[in-house]
Structures are given as structure tokens and as C-alpha cells.
Amino acid sequence: MTVHFIGAGPGAADLLTLRAVDHLRASPVCVYAGTYIDDAILAHCSAGTRMVDTASMDLDAIIAELVAADTRGEDVARLCSGDPSLYSALAEQSARLDAEGIAWDVTPGVPAYAAAAATLRVELTVPELAQSVVLTRAQARSTAMPDGERLSAFAATGSTLVLHLAITRTRLLAEELTGYYGSECPVAVVFHASKPDQLVLTGTLGDIAEQVEAAGLKQAAVILVGPAVGRTPGAESHLYDACRDRA
Incomplete structure (x- = not known):
């Protein structure tokens, strides 16, 4: 078997x-x-x-x-x-x-962050804006995070952040991330991505915690942070550049 x-x-x-x-x-x-x-x-x-x-x-x-x-x-x-x-x-x-x-x-299956991005209709890697995605979580009533995996270290890279198992700590996380991304940085929270009761909250690091608390979200939601989440314009990819050597 x-x-x-x-x-x-x-x-x-x-x-x-x-x-x-x-x-x-x-x-x-x-x-x-x-x-x-x-x-x-x-x-x-x-x-x-x-x-x-x-x-x-x-x-x-x-x-x-x-x-x-x-x-x-x-x-x-x-x-x-x-x-x-x-x-x-x-x-x-x-x-x-x-x-x-x-x-x-x-x-393999479709991960929640990919379903959330699809719901938001965003690409998480935009040329010259964000070319890396960090998938991480918050530590609360769970196993300890490895010493080198501090949220501040990830935030310092400017990458698109996807936070799992973190919805109950949204306010603390938003305050910490504001020092790296700024209070106007786009944020989205997607609860039950792809399910009939899906809920999407969009805003900034300055206001997302208030929205999450008002909605009463406690679990099954992912938080996406970074300029790409707000469809901030970046450069065009070389993938379809007419001048690219395709030999």
C-alpha cells in the first residue's frame, strides 16, 4: 500500500x-x-x-x-x-x-498564497520592483522560528512578503513592517481564498490591522505585503522584449 x-x-x-x-x-x-x-x-x-x-x-x-x-x-x-x-x-x-x-x-496542490494572488489578480514578482517572494509565518503559540529567520531580516530585502498563520498578530506585524516598507505600502488579506465565503481586504500597512479586527478574522487567512501587491508599476519583463535575442 x-x-x-x-x-x-x-x-x-x-x-x-x-x-x-x-x-x-x-x-x-x-x-x-x-x-x-x-x-x-x-x-x-x-x-x-x-x-x-x-x-x-x-x-x-x-x-x-x-x-x-x-x-x-x-x-x-x-x-x-x-x-x-x-x-x-x-x-x-x-x-x-x-x-x-x-x-x-x-x-502537489495549489498553495494558498497562489490562490490569494489569483484572487487579487496580481503578479508577486514585478521586474525592478520585487523579484523575490518570502513565504514565512509569525511565531505565537507555535514552534520557535530559527534564529536567522527574523521578519526584520526578510523585510530589509524589500521582497514581497506572504505571511501564513499570522492573522491574529496583524497589528504587531504591520507596526514592525512599517519601518521597512512605509505606512503606505500596499497590503492584502485573503481569507478562505477560492472558497464560497472568501473575503478580501485591501489597504496599507497603516490601516490593514483595523480592517482585520473589524472583520473578526482569526484563522485561515494569508497576508501579502509589498508594492507588487498593489499593482505598483514596474519595468517590463525581457521575456517578451522584441529586441531580445531568441536564438
């Missing part, structure tokens, strides 16, 4: 890859986080699939389900919100599976 770690995407059921849907239809067991993954996505599973919601389970209990499926010779669709390469606990789960000798693979 194989445990298929599957990126469930940002929330819309039609943003899963074809490979993801194939795994969901073929796997007798589906393990998912009900906090983030709804019935529309789970509808891709076949009738009779054993459904396991991990919302109230710890790592040991989750691994026990995967081991039990292996014993029965059943493939598992292990759904992760967004893409498994970001904040999915893939590393710790796969390490346990390796120790048990259980096969696993990964199917």
Missing part, C-alpha cells in the same frame, strides 16, 4: 489536480483535517471510503490509522490543505512512516 500525501489546494473543490482526484477516488481510506477541508473536496472520494477526520487527533493517533491501513493493504489519501511543501507536517509524518517501512508519495 501507499500513503498519498495530497495537496487539497486552498479550498475550492475544482482546484485539485487530476492526480489528486484519481488518488481520492482509488484510495479506500481518506485522512483529512476537517478544520480546513470541507465536504465539496471530500466528495471526490468514492462511496464506502473510510473517512478519518484528524481535527481532534494527535500525531500518534494519525500514524496509528496509517499503520492500520497498511496492515489491511489499503492505500490512504492523506489530504493536506494547500500544498504539502508548506506548513503541512509532512516531515514528521513521513519520518514515522519511514520508520514503519510504509511507502508514501506526494501530490
